Amino acid sequence: MMNGKQYIDSLKARKPRVYYLGERLRDPYSHPAIIPHMRTAAVTYDLAMEDRHAEIMTATSHLTGEKVSRFTHLFWSVDDLIKKIEMLRLIGRETGTCFQRCVGLDGINAIWSVTYEIDRAKGTEYHAKFRKYLERLQKEDLMSAGAMTDVKGDRSLPPWQQPDPDMYVRIVERRPDGIVIRGAKTHITGAVNSHEILVMPTLGLPPEGADYAVVCAVPIDAPGLTLVFGRQTNDERKEEEGMFDCGTSFGVVGGESTLLFEDVFVPSERVFMAGEGEFAGSLVDRFSSWHRANYGGCKAGNADILLGATALLTEIHGTIKNSIVKDKLTEIVHLVETIYASAVGSSALGTKLPAGNWMVDPLLANTVKQNVTRFLYQVGRLAHDLGGGILSTLPSDADFRNGEIGGLLTKYFAGKEGFPTEEKRKLCRYIENMTSVATLVEALHGAGSPQAQRIVMLRQANLPEKTRMAKKVIGIGKE
Ligand code: SF4
Secondary structure, eight states, X not given: OOOHHHHHHHHHTOOOEEEETTEEESSGGGSTTTHHHHHHHHHHHHHHTOGGGHHHHEEEOTTTSOEEEGGGOOOOSHHHHHHHHHHHHHHHHHHSSOOOTHHHHHHHHHHHHHHHHHHHHHOOOHHXXXXXXXXXXHHHTOOEEEEOOBOOSSTTSOGGGSSSGGGSOEEEEEETTEEEEEEEEEEETTOTTXXXXXXXXXXXXXXXXXXXXXXXXXXXTOTTEEEEEOOOTTGGGGGSGGGGGGSSSSOSTTOOEEEEEEEEEEEGGGEEEESOGGGHHHHHHHHHHHHHHHHHHHHHHHHHHHHHHHHHHHHHHTOTTSHHHHHHHHHHHHHHHHHHHHHHHHHHTOEEXXXXXXXXXXXXXXXXXXXXXXXXXHHHHHXXXXXXXXXXXXXXXXXXXXXXTHHHHXXXXXXXXXXXXXXXXXXXXXXXXXXXXXXXHHHHHTTSOHHHHHHHHHHHHOHHHHHHHHHHHHTOSOO
């Protein structure tokens, strides 16, 4: 296992092709836009080194019997599923933002389960290859990004009917020693600072879409792969001295990128699905449910920090004893604990898959994420309400540091005695950044848009069975 510094050093040994703001980054891991996200991911490595967190952050590999990071470990029980949620809340509390590494964790679990089923049905050898790949991931403690979302072009058309066939990542050539893939994946969390990219399809596929049914692992610096790092709200603040106006030295959301695959060759040993579209739907459903449950862990942890920051700000404002303020803080507690409870619940009701790893309850997992799409906005609204207009009008740190006006600003923005103005400003900046556009849109669309959850929820709710139960209780119709 690596610590945070070793993780960062291991990235520096790689040479990915990364673009940001119209320029190629020759040294992406030293760039102010990337560093905060890399620093956040490094926390997942550092916490795993601490004895007091060992039970949550590490596990025993079922492949080697060695101690591994929980981020490379499969879910072998309900206990593993619950520990994952606890781990995400813990790291969410340590970083106050997205730490990115969970997408790869859910990806390896999805690929493990589906390759097993493909091999059983078709006599292929994907599972054994993936087993070997996973062993390496665990041994070297690599961070993998999950690349699922395609750019999708005209969404009224399936992948194979798009005017441009590259709107979904596809196999353009099959060679005796591997495949060549082309297309683009977007919104890929933590991609630039990952070692590996796990490419997965974004939807179930019938036989006509076989070329789009591709699962494979691509190294971050594979020839033909380009990463375009996305813009975020307030991203220019990362380049300012001390990053004060960012509110924290960690990134806002997960440092998402668009990945361009320009005829990338993937050797056979890294290919885990190549045409078996009938299994793509299961892979997407499982991955999505695991990842949607996660939001009740990481976002609860992030919201804990938001709650703490908001409470402290009301103390500095001198309003914390007001019963209305207390009630609004209580409302944040209620929203946060509701998402956490359903994430733990979806894990507690997990079931074993044929490959041996465990699946969360999909109805509860999708309910978690559906609630997050609303509750995080409500938490943000309450924080804005309690924090006040200062959250959006506070002068810059540069003004506070200015020799002519800084002293006056410090005097007039002071709050309750005993609390330095600088601390008040820092709290305001954290709340501002963590309740702004990028964060809220990420809460809404990350792990799938709200409607994607509602489709699964209605399917899982089993309306015919509920109608039957209602008829029985009310005493109408035939059973
Ligand atoms: Fe992990 Fe949460 Fe970020 Fe998803 S949004 S990658 S679950 S921290």
